[in-house]
Amino acid sequence: MQTKRITFKAKGLPYLLVAPQLAVTLVFFIWPASQALYQSVLQQDAFGLRTEFVGLANFENLFADPLYLASFKVTMVFSFGTTFLSMGVALMLAVMADRVIKGATGYKTFLIWPYAVAPAVAGVLWWFMFNPTIGVAAYAIRQMGYDWNHTIDGNDALILIIIAAAWKQISYNFLFFLAGLQSIPRSLIEAAAIDGASPFKRFWTIVFPLLSPTSFFLLVVNMVYAFFDTFSVVHATTAGGPGQSTSILVYKVWRDAFESLDLGGSAAQSVILMLIVIALTVIQFRYIERKVEY
Amino acid sequence: MATILLDQVRKVYAGNVEAVKGVSIDIADGEFIVLVGPSGCGKSTLLRMIAGLEEISGGEIHIGDRVVNNVEPADRDIAMVFQNYALYPHMSVYDNLAYGLRNRGVAKGEIDSRVKEAARILEIGTFLDRKPRQLSGGQRQRVAMGRAIVRQPAAFLFDEPLSNLDAKLRVQMRIEIKRLQKALGTTSVYVTHDQLEAMTLANRLVVLNHGRIEQIGTPLDVYEAPATTFVAGFIGSPAMNLIPVKAKEGGLALETGEGLLAPNGHGVAQAILGVRPEDLVLATDGVAAPGGLSLEMTVIAVEPVGAESYVHGTVEGLKDDIVMRAGPKTDYAPGSRLKLTAVPEKLHIFDAQTGARLNA
Numbered sequence: 256m257q258t259k260r261i262t263f264k265a266k267g268l269p270y271l272l273v274a275p276q277l278a279v280t281l282v283f284f285i286w287p288a289s290q291a292l293y294q295s296v297l298q299q300d301a302f303g304l305r306t307e308f309v310g311l312a313n314f315e316n317l318f319a320d321p322l323y324l325a326s327f328k329v330t331m332v333f334s335f336g337t338t339f340l341s342m343g344v345a346l347m348l349a350v351m352a353d354r355v356i357k358g359a360t361g362y363k364t365f366l367i368w369p370y371a372v373a374p375a376v377a378g379v380l381w382w383f384m385f386n387p388t389i390g391v392a393a394y395a396i397r398q399m400g401y402d403w404n405h406t407i408d409g410n411d412a413l414i415l416i417i418i419a420a421a422w423k424q425i426s427y428n429f430l431f432f433l434a435g436l437q438s439i440p441r442s443l444i445e446a447a448a449i450d451g452a453s454p455f456k457r458f459w460t461i462v463f464p465l466l467s468p469t470s471f472f473l474l475v476v477n478m479v480y481a482f483f484d485t486f487s488v489v490h491a492t493t494a495g496g497p498g499q500s501t502s503i504l505v506y507k508v509w510r511d512a513f514e515s516l517d518l519g520g521s522a523a524q525s526v527i528l529m530l531i532v533i534a535l536t537v538i539q540f541r542y543i544e545r546k547v548e549y
Numbered sequence: 550m551a552t553i554l555l556d557q558v559r560k561v562y563a564g565n566v567e568a569v570k571g572v573s574i575d576i577a578d579g580e581f582i583v584l585v586g587p588s589g590c591g592k593s594t595l596l597r598m599i600a601g602l603e604e605i606s607g608g609e610i611h612i613g614d615r616v617v618n619n620v621e622p623a624d625r626d627i628a629m630v631f632q633n634y635a636l637y638p639h640m641s642v643y644d645n646l647a648y649g650l651r652n653r654g655v656a657k658g659e660i661d662s663r664v665k666e667a668a669r670i671l672e673i674g675t676f677l678d679r680k681p682r683q684l685s686g687g688q689r690q691r692v693a694m695g696r697a698i699v700r701q702p703a704a705f706l707f708d709e710p711l712s713n714l715d716a717k718l719r720v721q722m723r724i725e726i727k728r729l730q731k732a733l734g735t736t737s738v739y740v741t742h743d744q745l746e747a748m749t750l751a752n753r754l755v756v757l758n759h760g761r762i763e764q765i766g767t768p769l770d771v772y773e774a775p776a777t778t779f780v781a782g783f784i785g786s787p788a789m790n791l792i793p794v795k796a797k798e799g800g801l802a803l804e805t806g807e808g809l810l811a812p813n814g815h816g817v818a819q820a821i822l823g824v825r826p827e828d829l830v831l832a833t834d835g836v837a838a839p840g841g842l843s844l845e846m847t848v849i850a851v852e853p854v855g856a857e858s859y860v861h862g863t864v865e866g867l868k869d870d871i872v873m874r875a876g877p878k879t880d881y882a883p884g885s886r887l888k889l890t891a892v893p894e895k896l897h898i899f900d901a902q903t904g905a906r907l908n909a
């Protein structure tokens with residue numbers, strides 16, 4: 256095959272065209288990242304008058320801090336909870352939709368709308384619904400005999416932010432699962448039906464294994480989301496409380512920087528978060544590169 | 550082992566698409582039936598209704614002594630081979646074969662011996678551990694066959710199983726399927742659009758067109774006495790010459806009134822006259838066979854295909870070209886005029902309106 260090569264007369268034009276993208280990357284990613292790295296090895300006094308180089312002391316302090324370790328644990332529970340809840344619900348919905356639509360594309364586009372709801376709005380929505388005094392959801396749960404109060408009970412609060420964060424991911428996961436389901440040839444399912452597999456068995460022995468590349472991809476995407484993209488959800492729903500019970504890592508970074516004014520400690524936390532995202536990305540590429548595992 | 554009986558089976562898809570319009574076939578135990586017809590004529594739909602993959606809109610399907618209209622595919626005791634093979638891509642060849650048996654709770658030892666036996670018959674024993682993607686097209690085809698035979702079902706259903714293979718492999722697998730079916734004696738329904746495949750495999754052919762049966766019969770019967778002009782044109786390659794004719798004093802002639810073609814034994818005003826390319830011969834000394842067809846053709850081209858040649862030409866007053874089969878090294882210059890004839894026993898007369906065969 257031959258591809259036609261388009262050449263520009265002006266040598267500067269290509270650079271001009273990529274400049275905005277480069278600028279955005281520089282201003283919003285490279286620069287803050289390098290600032291975080293730089294700040295993480297410095298310490299300021301309480302009045303911000305003096306700054307000194309302290310090496311890895313900020314990191315040592317962090318890992319000696321029980322609050323930070325607790326936040327790590329909360330983040331783990333939160334991330335796995337959010338990921339499994341949103342993927343589970345999305346898969347269930349996708350299986351049902353797959354049965355109904357079988358290729359109707361208009362309907363699919365419509366299903367992505369919830370994804371467009373801004374995270375803060377969604378957070379406030381959940382905050383209202385589960386509000387111990389006025390929320391419908393809280394009322395319903397209380398009717399079932401459970402005394403819901405996420406403003407006092409740390410576990411309730413954790414469940415709330417998991418639901419709120421998972422909610423936002425469902426439509427995204429749904430679309431990927433639906434696309435995955437629709438790419439499984441119908442004849443495979445039919446062959447399995449003739450082979451005497453019940454619908455339940457067909458799902459677990461044929462459909463689910465064939466979805467595994469999609470599932471793995473979504474697992475990483477959702478973990479990354481839960482780790483780094485859930486600040487606004489937490490901020491609008493529980494604000495990290497009660498106490499520190501929903502103060503996940505990404506929320507704690509902000510709180511320590513802007514409320515406790517511990518810039519060095521906060522920067523060190525950012526660096527750790529960056530390392531985690533890099534690790535997840537590496538895992539992602541490693542396995543996606545290997546492609547479908549069958 | 551079972552008989553299969555279709556009684557006025559109909560299929561209407563959503564949107565009022567009538568894909569199968571009242572089809573009745575009585576399939577004997579152990580018989581190899583081929584459903585053949587052009588693309589879109591409803592072959593797959595019919596087969597899928599037998600399999601239970603498609604709801605039956607009307608009529609009844611019997612497998613053995615049961616009406617199976619409302620029986621699940623798994624409980625119909627049939628196995629199906631799909632055009633794209635439909636092998637489970639994440640399972641080894643062994644697991645592909647064993648899957649149906651495991652679902653039915655067959656004992657482990659029994660599964661193992663049946664899988665090994667099927668693998669031996671199909672010569673796929675050496676790659677039981679491989680995944681389908683590690684196999685060639687022909688090997689996948691064998692695995693798909695293996696998956697059908699391990700189950701030891703009452704009937705095999707095939708939906709164009711060879712159309713994804715190259716020509717050479719297709720012929721080889723065709724022979725193998727035939728041999729296997731004979732050895733196992735399992736009732737089989739086979740769908741194809743390839744008339745040659747249909748002719749070579751079938752005990753009986755069912756020629757379908759627009760959701761209706763045009764003819765049921767042995768390949769030879771269908772070839773020698775096509776029931777309609779559709780069958781006449783579909784079965785046989787190159788196709789039968791179909792010539793519109795009308796009655797004239799003394800016999801049937803071209804519609805222009807020119808050239809006497811054949812005696813009018815049926816007393817019709819108009820008809821379609823059919824003659825196969827191999828039944829057209831040169832009239833020796835320009836004299837037509839007594840009581841037979843007489844035609845003068847102008848050669849357009851000669852198509853040598855090795856063992857024989859096909860001579861294409863025009864006949865004055867006739868829209869379509871005429872094809873004659875000739876010997877291997879035939880060489881007529883374009884424009885040469887040939888006097889052709891055919892004996893009366895080789896002529897087929899069809900009704901001009903309905904296309905139905907008129908002569909016995």
Ligand SMILES: Nc1ncnc2c1ncn2[C@@H]1O[C@H](COP(=O)(O)OP(=O)(O)O)[C@@H](O)[C@H]1O
Pocket residue numbers: 562563566567568586587588589590591592593594595
């Ligand atoms: N699921 C379906 N919904 C609507 N129409 C269909 C469906 N499947 C097949 N058809 C129509 O039914 C007719 C027969 O199709 P099919 O049985 O697949 O033909 P064949 O196998 O002979 O090529 C075609 O006109 C096709 O468009």
Ligand SMILES: [Mg+2]
Pocket residue numbers: 592593594
């Ligand atoms: Mg078909």
